[in-house]
Amino acid sequence: MPARQVAVAEAARPFFVGIDLGGTNTKLGVVDDQGRVVAQHKMPSQIEQGPEAGARRMGEAVRQLLQDLGISAAEVGRVGLGTPGTMDIPAGMLIRPHNLPGWENFPIRDRVSHYCGYPVTFANDAAAAAYGEYWVGSGHRWQSMLLLTLGTGIGGGIVIGQLNIQGAHSHGAECGHIIIDYNETARTCPCGQKGHLEGYASATAVVQRLEEALAQGAETSLRRRVEQGEKLSPLLLAQEAEKGDPFALNMIQETARYLGIGITSLLHTIDPEGVVLGGAMNFGGAESPLGRQFLQWVREEIQRRAFPVVAQNLNLEFASLGGDAGFIGAAGLARIDYRQSRAAL
Amino acid sequence: MPARQVAVAEAARPFFVGIDLGGTNTKLGVVDDQGRVVAQHKMPSQIEQGPEAGARRMGEAVRQLLQDLGISAAEVGRVGLGTPGTMDIPAGMLIRPHNLPGWENFPIRDRVSHYCGYPVTFANDAAAAAYGEYWVGSGHRWQSMLLLTLGTGIGGGIVIGQLNIQGAHSHGAECGHIIIDYNETARTCPCGQKGHLEGYASATAVVQRLEEALAQGAETSLRRRVEQGEKLSPLLLAQEAEKGDPFALNMIQETARYLGIGITSLLHTIDPEGVVLGGAMNFGGAESPLGRQFLQWVREEIQRRAFPVVAQNLNLEFASLGGDAGFIGAAGLARIDYRQSRAAL
Numbered sequence: 001m002p003a004r005q006v007a008v009a010e011a012a013r014p015f016f017v018g019i020d021l022g023g024t025n026t027k028l029g030v031v032d033d034q035g036r037v038v039a040q041h042k043m044p045s046q047i048e049q050g051p052e053a054g055a056r057r058m059g060e061a062v063r064q065l066l067q068d069l070g071i072s073a074a075e076v077g078r079v080g081l082g083t084p085g086t087m088d089i090p091a092g093m094l095i096r097p098h099n100l101p102g103w104e105n106f107p108i109r110d111r112v113s114h115y116c117g118y119p120v121t122f123a124n125d126a127a128a129a130a131y132g133e134y135w136v137g138s139g140h141r142w143q144s145m146l147l148l149t150l151g152t153g154i155g156g157g158i159v160i161g162q163l164n165i166q167g168a169h170s171h172g173a174e175c176g177h178i179i180i181d182y183n184e185t186a187r188t189c190p191c192g193q194k195g196h197l198e199g200y201a202s203a204t205a206v207v208q209r210l211e212e213a214l215a216q217g218a219e220t221s222l223r224r225r226v227e228q229g230e231k232l233s234p235l236l237l238a239q240e241a242e243k244g245d246p247f248a249l250n251m252i253q254e255t256a257r258y259l260g261i262g263i264t265s266l267l268h269t270i271d272p273e274g275v276v277l278g279g280a281m282n283f284g285g286a287e288s289p290l291g292r293q294f295l296q297w298v299r300e301e302i303q304r305r306a307f308p309v310v311a312q313n314l315n316l317e318f319a320s321l322g323g324d325a326g327f328i329g330a331a332g333l334a335r336i337d338y339r340q341s342r343a344a345l
Numbered sequence: 346m347p348a349r350q351v352a353v354a355e356a357a358r359p360f361f362v363g364i365d366l367g368g369t370n371t372k373l374g375v376v377d378d379q380g381r382v383v384a385q386h387k388m389p390s391q392i393e394q395g396p397e398a399g400a401r402r403m404g405e406a407v408r409q410l411l412q413d414l415g416i417s418a419a420e421v422g423r424v425g426l427g428t429p430g431t432m433d434i435p436a437g438m439l440i441r442p443h444n445l446p447g448w449e450n451f452p453i454r455d456r457v458s459h460y461c462g463y464p465v466t467f468a469n470d471a472a473a474a475a476y477g478e479y480w481v482g483s484g485h486r487w488q489s490m491l492l493l494t495l496g497t498g499i500g501g502g503i504v505i506g507q508l509n510i511q512g513a514h515s516h517g518a519e520c521g522h523i524i525i526d527y528n529e530t531a532r533t534c535p536c537g538q539k540g541h542l543e544g545y546a547s548a549t550a551v552v553q554r555l556e557e558a559l560a561q562g563a564e565t566s567l568r569r570r571v572e573q574g575e576k577l578s579p580l581l582l583a584q585e586a587e588k589g590d591p592f593a594l595n596m597i598q599e600t601a602r603y604l605g606i607g608i609t610s611l612l613h614t615i616d617p618e619g620v621v622l623g624g625a626m627n628f629g630g631a632e633s634p635l636g637r638q639f640l641q642w643v644r645e646e647i648q649r650r651a652f653p654v655v656a657q658n659l660n661l662e663f664a665s666l667g668g669d670a671g672f673i674g675a676a677g678l679a680r681i682d683y684r685q686s687r688a689a690l
């Protein structure tokens with residue numbers, strides 16, 4: 001189900017504000033107590049202006065959004081913030097966020113809190129997106145869920161009940177970095193290590209595998225498009241696959257198999273009620289025959305490899321909140337903290 | 346730290362009874378509210394007499410043990426039961442426990458409860474052992490922990506705060522069955538699948554790898570011992586390694602590397618505060634130079650492969666409760682349920 005909308009007048013109190021900070025854009029939104037979106041706003045992150053200016057812009061955007069809606073401070077529970085890259089969650093610090101150059105070692109949680117005037121819950125962006133899908137997206141019927149986001153890299157999120165696994169060192173659910181091949185001959189991940197899932201099945205890895213196959217003389221209709229100056233991408237691959245190019249179809253199936261292998265290891269570790277695939281690389285997603293075929297290939301590989309009980313009961317779906325999952329989930333994580341702090345009173 | 350003992354008079358109320366059902370023996374013990382052992386009892390499981398007789402013997406042993414200690418029913422919080430093999434935890438059922446032939450599809454939780462007269466918390470035996478080490482063993486200072494038990498197979502347990510990950514289909518923390526090599530050329534696990542960690546680093550796998558190496562003409566002092574009629578085992582391997590046999594040392598190092606590879610994937614999924622290695626295959630454990638060398642080799646492989654923050658902060662230790670971890674942990678899980686049911690009143 002896509003994100004539900006609700007007007008302020010009909011919304012369930014209190015409100016939560018979620019912020020999803022990205023390398024290019026920042027999305028924020030006001031969400032009600034049932035996870036429905038009251039309003040949202042997208043703005044350029046302007047990373048080059050530095051983290052203090054960024055924290056101020058985010059804080060001011062939160063205040064402006066609430067003011068425009070006529071929501072008073074008393075009606076706001078808490079603010080949630082999801083950010084990319086390595087971080088120290090208990091300390092509220094960005095550590096080395098690769099796509100936020102110049103924002104290293106910045107106490108972003110407390111600075112955003114300072115500028116918006118509300119307590120802020122801090123989370124990894126993939127963990128926030130996972131919680132969004134779990135709360136009101138594809139996983140809303142499940143008690144536990146695994147999310148893999150397929151994009152430039154492979155992000156992960158694991159939710160079990162009210163627990164979002166972020167790890168003792170803020171490195172939990174780095175599901176792109178599980179090893180699927182320990183051998184020296186394995187592919188190299190952008191992180192520098194051998195044999196990680198991300199080195200096989202991210203959009204970046206798919207493009208690399210395509211380049212290698214073309215260099216080795218693969219017969220495919222992709223070749224002409226590249227020769228015409230187009231850039232290799234999962235989208236180009238999907239277009240040729242939809243036209244029936246056997247090489248392109250096989251490349252997508254192979255990608256699905258790698259994902260099935262990685263997901264099997266994760267199922268045998270977590271055994272969640274369902275698995276959600278998010279991110280831009282979805283080959284058309286649930287709306288397209290190719291997207292559904294991709295999902296089916298992932299499922300088949302899991303059924304080949306996982307314990308029968310786990311494979312037979314597998315729920316595997318595409319994410320449904322799209323780019324809204326991050327801010328909705330950040331708001332949802334803020335809601336957990338808000339409720340726990342209320343319960344402790 | 347090994348299991349602490351306490352006399353009934355000094356014990357913290359209420360008491361919990363833990364039962365660890367194995368294919369050969371059953372251990373049970375009375376544990377106080379701080380995880381100290383008041384008394385324990387070991388008896389043959391007598392699997393061949395069937396599950397109903399077994400449940401009755403366990404129930405009666407619980408009552409006898411409490412009676413011998415002069416503990417009244419009012420002082421007992423709850424009973425915990427850990428069992429091996431596939432199970433349905435919410436239903437309290439044994440499903441297909443491989444080393445309990447004839448005990449398939451048996452409602453063991455409720456039958457033991459019937460015979461002992463207390464509510465019973467039901468868990469996977471590895472999950473119970475993990476909780477024991479987490480509560481009062483090697484992990485007692487950590488907020489989250491991963492346990493791998495190295496024996497005939499490789500069992501696993503994952504504890505995060507008060508959550509013991511048992512999975513939506515009672516298949517959580519099957520850490521022996523994560524894939525470390527997806528290729529067709531990978532080793533085969535006893536479960537029938539390719540490339541599982543258990544197919545490389547369990548005691549069974551170590552013996553298989555030794556047999557293969559001997560058949561291929563490996564030069565090692567193990568050969569003479571086998572020719573003299575001794576049986577290959579991790580113990581024999583450890584003896585020759587301690588005498589300096591290079592092949593034997595290399596085989597143990599290779600085993601440590603496989604474990605380090607699997608643990609890296611688990612660290613990138615869970616990012617626990619610490620990892621504990623339990624089970625019989627510990628090459629002498631923390632008391633022996635070879636055992637410490639084994640642990641160091643595991644650590645080195647993790648440091649080679651895991652994210653720097655995770656590797657640098659890694660706590661890796663041998664289990665310390667030995668064969669008592671199972672019943673202590675089962676009692677500890679019973680204690681969680683007891684406290685939650687009290688809090689709900």
